[in-house]
Amino acid sequence: MSDVALKQAADQTTPSVINLKKVLGPAHVWALGVGIVLVGEFMGWNFSVGKGGAYGSLIACWVVGLLYTCVAMIDSEITSTVAAAGGQYAQAKHTTGPLMAFNVGLYLVMAYTMLEAADVLVIGDLVTMGAEELGRPGVDPHPFVFFMVAALAFLNYRGVFMALSVNFLITAVAFVSIIILWVGVHPFSPGEITQHAEMLAIQPLPELSNVPGLPYGWMGVLASFQFGIWYYLGIEGTCQAAEEVRSAGRSLPLGTMTGMITLLIAAALTWWICAGMLPWDYLGQALAPLYDASKMSGSTFLHVLLWVATVFSATASANGCINDASRAWFSMGRDRYLPQWFSAVHPKYRTPYRSILFLIPIAVAFGFTGLLAQTITFSILSGLLGYTFMPINVMKFRRKWPLGTIKRGYVHPGHPIPAIVLFILCVATLFAVFLGFGAQLLAMMMFYILASIWFVFHRYKYVRRGDQFTMAWPRPRGY
């Protein structure tokens, strides 16, 4: 924008209040939710195969699918009522209290920024791989990592509508390509391309397991929950769009639920394709398993399509992550949980532009490490702490404002069963992370504990007390 145009904009309207722009519909919500997650089918989920074998991964896919269905139900109810950009952060502020909210906000920012780093890391590696297949080894992934972060940050900086419309398009292409690949490997004539019967006949080592098909026995199934999370991580990010959606009470539950269904379909197809074509020892450490499967299919069309789709899915995910992480950071700045400077909204593009800028170096730095499984684990851990909070969140929400006391856009059925199921699954998954990445789990907890102490003793004094409670609700029961 030129100086003159800016000056004009400043002179004519001089709005006294600049808010985020309300322009999104249910399709954007779907694109934000699925866009962030779908990359999980193209890379990352397969580490769960390494942890517990192909069947272990499938069980994890279902069990963790249940975990996320609970998350989506609970989230939909609360967020259809608390329509604010912070998503779960704003929910925590209203149901539980400031310190919890601060931590939830940090979980969101960490989970999304690390996921973004993992996405761009994969894009860099894919460019290197693609160049190698075209006969040019040794291409450096770093410039492409940096370019991807910069380009997506730029897109987000210039407006949410465009950013999420692009996301809708590339997410749809990536999703359809999974279906095309599935059709391309002739699902109705087993043994032709996919060889499930023979590939899944894993003979475990007697000292590790006595369950046929499960190389690590049931312990491995539990361990694979850690990366089973990756099939769905980020679907709850739809909440971050709450302040920019036209009718939040309707669009958010609709977009989240359809997104969850899309992911369950995509996860099932992905497992089926890969488990039938790739030896589990290979699959368990592969960078881009669906892409490998497309190469194995022998079709050049599928090969090229899946390269493009993998890049698209990672792009969509990084794009959605920039959107979500910056909204969470922005919201915390607005309440002064973080420096207020971050709560600026761009007068022309109406985006939280300073938050978007600030998070660029973190994503680039971790994208440069090249350590995919570890970066993913950071993201999973922060996400998981957030899910552990969800049952507490909904219990408090229902207790403080029982049904009928405030208008809810959506009421999830069966309360408190989803909350209890979710809580049990979170504990199991935390144990799985402990098994694989115990040291990181502790390092991460130290970070959150130190951050909490910093918040309590230093930061909270800058926060206005009553003003944090922004919803026009009656007084909570019992307070």
Add this chain to the structure above:
Amino acid sequence: MDFWDILQYAAWIAAGLLVLWMVLDAIRVSKHFSEDVLTSSQEGIDELAVQQEQHRNGR
């Protein structure tokens, strides 16, 4: 220097330019608008509510 070398340099430069543009734009915006206006957004208050408020206040 082959195509891939050029592509790598192009990616570095393009990324640098995009970041530079955003930083410059952010600085320009800060110069033209007061901090109070930029950080005026409020949670739970959307445009409609603001307009109604202004209408009531006779603006």
Add this chain to the structure above:
Amino acid sequence: MAKAKYQPPKQGVVGQIIDALLVLIAVFLALWVPLVFNLAGASTRTILPAGVTQETAADGTVTFTGATWENLGQNATMQKQWEALGYDVNSAAALITQWFDYSFNWSMLLLTAAVIIGYFLFLLVYSDKEYKEVIAEKFDR
């Protein structure tokens, strides 16, 4: 009983910058330190089938002597898929003989559990205290 509304101090630009930098540094420390010092990642071990030996050459290449598809537990179909992926017995053996080690010690588990439970309890109790103040200021005035 309406208490006076809490008026937070205004934070200057320098303070804001320091706080932002502090957060940034804390993030990098928490996330980078385990990566850099190689604390991250699951522990693995190599389990060789009977009759297979492993040698690491000076340049780091690993060779498995005596490895066959059969003793690595791969059937004919798996063998075909490995070869389609560009692996031979030797390079596949490097992946196949790597196993995660799920043994853990109970004191570590208890410590981790205590840290997580303690952390959440602290958050909930302290948040509730702050929450009461928020509600009082919001609804009592």
